Amino acid sequence: MAAAIHFYFDFASPYGYFASTRIDELAAKYGRDVEWHPILLGVVFKTTGGMPLPMIPMKGEYSVRDFERSARFHGIAYKLPQAFPLPTQSAARAMLWVKDKYGDERAIEFAKAVFKAYFVDDVNIGDPVHIAKIASGMGLDSSRMAEGINSAQVKDQLRAEMDLAMARGVFGSPYVIVDNEGFWGFDRFDQVDAMLKNGKI
């Protein structure tokens, strides 16, 4: 089987959410696995000088409209959360904790549940209590999740993931890497498809 593709996303990124609903299916079409990597755009922005979309004059208002239209255009359930954007450290660390404890498959399932909670059911995923509930809802033992989220080990792991992501050129969400070729944005999935199909772009 060819190498896995890398999928980077921030849990508060609508385009990252849209991508999360399609990436596994797209990769499977070409016999590829997907490695899911939660990142923190706030950390990236320190290097790029970027800002959360809603804070940018003109582009901010436009983006809110574009989120909604793009979701409808692609047939993806979506509602702008009341708390938007919000810090995603806890959600990202929780995913790494689930991965360490239960493995990749359940971690991806957890990530999908977090995205759905935030962008469909308007759950405040900045709150570790709500994150633990999402885990419990999946049948995971979340009684020690809060402790895990705050452990030095998980914090270091996320920091290392961030360093690696940025060394690989990841500066936005979603960001997909196929055989060293990076693609930024859900609107590049047609090119990701072509790259997977032809082995080049």
Add this chain to the structure above:
Amino acid sequence: MAAAIHFYFDFASPYGYFASTRIDELAAKYGRDVEWHPILLGVVFKTTGGMPLPMIPMKGEYSVRDFERSARFHGIAYKLPQAFPLPTQSAARAMLWVKDKYGDERAIEFAKAVFKAYFVDDVNIGDPVHIAKIASGMGLDSSRMAEGINSAQVKDQLRAEMDLAMARGVFGSPYVIVDNEGFWGFDRFDQVDAMLKNGKI
């Protein structure tokens, strides 16, 4: 005939150039005319805090690769110009001058020739001498173009166009407005198509 659609672009924007090769054809499919509006991203950036893509850490390098890949993906002739980006005041004013003197159709033809000169033939379109040559090549009398470009009338006209564009929410290139619905980016042309087809999005 339904209302014309508005096409905003900066002459130094690769995505604006890509859009310029497709916008007329797309509009014609739905019986629409296109009004072409040259804008200056430098002016917009004063409001949005934006920067030319190549100057942004990480995103800059990525963009250069994305220009190239996107051109190939869509089958558009393209080469990164040696002087990139560059100021486009002269090109934008020249287009308005052509429009005043020769009408919309020739102005659009001129805009296409300027884009091709810059993004295919690596002509420095920041230089009014080269811009005049492009006009001459089309059979226009460019002997008074330099004077036109520097006239208070044309300068005021570009300023008024910019004010109107920003009042309409234009903050990037390309930016297309269909019946008050704005779309930013060549990668939204699939949604522009749907909007033209269905009258909503």
